[in-house]
Amino acid sequence: MTSPxxxxxxxxxxxxxxxNRTWDGVVIYRTAAKDWSTELSNAAIVRTADxxxxxxxxxxxxxxxxxxxxxxxxELKDAGKIAPGNLREQIRSEGLTIELPVPA
Amino acid sequence: MYAYDELDRTLINExxxxxxxxxxxxxxxxxxxxxxxxxxxxxxVYLQLHAYMFRVAIPYGTLSSKQLRALAHxxxxxxxxxxHFTTRQNIQYxxxxxxxxxxxxxxxxxxxxxxxxxxxxxxxxxxxxxWAGVAPGEIEDPRIWSELLRQYTxxxxxxxxxxxxxxxxxxxxEHDRAAIKIHDIGLRLIKNADGETGFEVLVGGGLGxxxxxxxTIKPFVHGRDLLSYVEAILRVYNQYGRRDNIYKARIKILVxxxxxxxxxxxxxxxxxxxxxxxxxLDHAAIEEVRSRFSYPAYxxxxxxxxxxxxxxHDPLFERWRKNSVFPHKVQGYSIVTLSLKPVGGPPxxxxxxxxxAIADLADKYSFGEIRVGHExxxxxxxxxxxxxxxxxxxxxxxxxxxxxxxxxxxxIACPGLDYCSLANTRSIPIAQELTRRFADHDTANLIGRxxxxxxxxxxxxxxxxxxxxxxLGVEKNGEEFYQITxxxxxxxxxxxxxxxxxxxxxxxxxxxxxxxxxxxxxxxxRPEELFVDTVKRLGVEPFRERVYATR
Numbered sequence: 001m002t003s004p005x006x007x008x009x010x011x012x013x014x015x016x017x018x019x020n021r022t023w024d025g026v027v028i029y030r031t032a033a034k035d036w037s038t039e040l041s042n043a044a045i046v047r048t049a050d051x052x053x054x055x056x057x058x059x060x061x062x063x064x065x066x067x068x069x070x071x072x073x074x075e076l077k078d079a080g081k082i083a084p085g086n087l088r089e090q091i092r093s094e095g096l097t098i099e100l101p102v103p104a
Numbered sequence: 105m106y107a108y109d110e111l112d113r114t115l116i117n118e119x120x121x122x123x124x125x126x127x128x129x130x131x132x133x134x135x136x137x138x139x140x141x142x143x144x145x146x147x148x149v150y151l152q153l154h155a156y157m158f159r160v161a162i163p164y165g166t167l168s169s170k171q172l173r174a175l176a177h178x179x180x181x182x183x184x185x186x187x188h189f190t191t192r193q194n195i196q197y198x199x200x201x202x203x204x205x206x207x208x209x210x211x212x213x214x215x216x217x218x219x220x221x222x223x224x225x226x227x228x229x230x231x232x233x234x235w236a237g238v239a240p241g242e243i244e245d246p247r248i249w250s251e252l253l254r255q256y257t258x259x260x261x262x263x264x265x266x267x268x269x270x271x272x273x274x275x276x277x278e279h280d281r282a283a284i285k286i287h288d289i290g291l292r293l294i295k296n297a298d299g300e301t302g303f304e305v306l307v308g309g310g311l312g313x314x315x316x317x318x319x320t321i322k323p324f325v326h327g328r329d330l331l332s333y334v335e336a337i338l339r340v341y342n343q344y345g346r347r348d349n350i351y352k353a354r355i356k357i358l359v360x361x362x363x364x365x366x367x368x369x370x371x372x373x374x375x376x377x378x379x380x381x382x383x384x385l386d387h388a389a390i391e392e393v394r395s396r397f398s399y400p401a402y403x404x405x406x407x408x409x410x411x412x413x414x415x416x417h418d419p420l421f422e423r424w425r426k427n428s429v430f431p432h433k434v435q436g437y438s439i440v441t442l443s444l445k446p447v448g449g450p451p452x453x454x455x456x457x458x459x460x461a462i463a464d465l466a467d468k469y470s471f472g473e474i475r476v477g478h479e480x481x482x483x484x485x486x487x488x489x490x491x492x493x494x495x496x497x498x499x500x501x502x503x504x505x506x507x508x509x510x511x512x513x514x515x516i517a518c519p520g521l522d523y524c525s526l527a528n529t530r531s532i533p534i535a536q537e538l539t540r541r542f543a544d545h546d547t548a549n550l551i552g553r554x555x556x557x558x559x560x561x562x563x564x565x566x567x568x569x570x571x572x573x574x575x576l577g578v579e580k581n582g583e584e585f586y587q588i589t590x591x592x593x594x595x596x597x598x599x600x601x602x603x604x605x606x607x608x609x610x611x612x613x614x615x616x617x618x619x620x621x622x623x624x625x626x627x628x629x630r631p632e633e634l635f636v637d638t639v640k641r642l643g644v645e646p647f648r649e650r651v652y653a654t655r
Binding site for chain 1 (some may be wrong): 132155453
């Protein structure tokens with residue numbers, strides 16, 4: 001499988017890097033402080049392919065802390081609020097679109 | 105039930121210890137994800153959207169009540185209180201933590217359950233008819249052979265790094281409930297003219313991106329030669345199967361590209377070279393496995409007990425009995441299907457509380473045994489008919505007596521984009537909406553047998569190609585669209601469905617399915633003509649016209 005860093009990076013708008021936390025699989029976002037957060041609102045936003053590549057590279061380098069890092073689109077709303085850029089990221093960020101069989 | 109011996113128990117326990125060490129090394133950074141990925145996959149651990157997903161094998165769909173309680177315990181202790189039964193007699197947990205997985209595996213190992221080879225490019229869980237051993241007219245219990253295959257393929261070094269995953273399914277009944285024609289190797293147990301047990305062997309079936317119905321490679325392979333013959337198939341596949349392109353790596357592609365005749369010649373040649381060796385099963389070996397299966401001490405019971413006669417006055421009971429209770433090979437007993445398809449619920453999910461309650465009911469009414477079917481329902485395989493009324497009430501209380509088995513709301517669906525990292529679109533909300541549209545039982549009954557299968561991507565985990573109505577989710581410019589096929593089937597007459605027209609948006613899928621069903625009700629030539637037979641008789645055109653005339 002091609003490494004994420006070797007894949008052609010093409011972004012069409014504001015983007016972030018997301019992954020899953022290694023020990024428990026929870027969805028996490030790369031922050032500007034070179035750390036991870038479970039909140040999308042803390043994600044570092046990139047706007048060019050070079051910025052995205054750099055953010056992805058430092059994310060992938062944290063192999064112990066995170067797995068499966070990739071670049072994903074976001075939408076920037078009023079007052080800088082970060083929203084998921086597609087349905088997949090919406091589900092990862094906000095949870096399932098259905099009720100769980102056992103309420104959380 | 106099959107009783108594991110000391111070797112099985114040792115193997116499973118050693119595997120838990122091995123995986124515990126691997127997880128420890130992964131979490132400490134000693135193993136990178138690249139190094140660890142194959143190890144976790146070989147233990148059924150995927151990474152999905154929200155968390156790790158843990159897939160546990162239920163070989164040939166047979167569970168003891170003790171094992172089901174252990175599955176409930178894992179759901180409660182390590183997950184979010186429920187599990188999802190799949191189309192290949194597995195259960196999946198969607199919220200498991202990697203750090204806790206070794207403990208979950210250890211708890212399962214105590215009752216002889218494991219997750220070995222539920223993922224990865226190896227031979228997967230051997231599946232079978234969920235009514236094996238109890239179905240009337242069955243030639244013999246196919247689980248004996250399923251178990252022999254399970255033992256032979258588990259951790260087989262030659263087949264742990266195949267070009268791609270490899271799935272077996274076995275049936276011993278005329279009516280195929282195991283979907284053998286859509287498996288890499290499908291085995292239909294038969295007897296030859298001398299009354300000897302053997303198998304019609306099919307090869308190269310499968311769904312996904314490039315679907316094929318399995319082809320008969322050999323009409324009769326003697327039971328004693330089962331392992332050597334399938335090993336010959338696997339060797340040819342291992343040698344010639346493509347490793348350069350994941351989309352062309354399954355055996356179905358090899359069989360298609362070589363042609364079944366050439367592929368069969370290659371297998372025959374390999375098989376001849378193997379000769380009568382260690383893989384030839386002698387009578388004692390087969391009987392040893394057979395002896396480790398225990399069967400209930402059935403009572404001699406009347407065909408129509410008084411309890412059943414009295415309960416027949418209750419229309420709700422009768423509705424359930426006619427839908428969910430099936431003939432058993434022993435007089436006075438029945439097979440009871442437990443619907444995991446409640447109106448508005450996710451298909452195939454069961455809560456830990458439901459699992460525990462079903463385990464208790466299995467102890468009380470089904471000799472402690474539960475079965476899992478590829479339709480994502482459960483079954484109690486040995487229920488005395490006199491107990492049906494009281495069992496029905498108990499099942500109803502825990503929400504698994506919806507009388508919709510084989511009806512339009514008995515939908516097979518993959519987890520879809522709500523859970524799955526491969527999916528392009530959601531499956532579960534589509535299924536939920538359809539169950540609400542067809543919630544009225546009289547309407548569903550009027551429609552009759554109708555299987556809807558939904559997949560959230562081309563990988564086809566919801567077996568959409570072989571649904572009477574198949575729904576495949578595709579993404580178009582970031583939006584969810586769904587292609588609809590009709591006329592597919594997964595049984596002994598398996599065939600792929602035919603696309604009826606352009607994909608429709610998410611919001612219109614339920615309307616389209618209602619249109620198709622209304623067209624069927626208008627077009628069928630008598631109430632007994634099943635949906636799939638009407639499609640066969642008339643083709644897709646009348647349905648296409650109905651659906652697209654106003655769209």
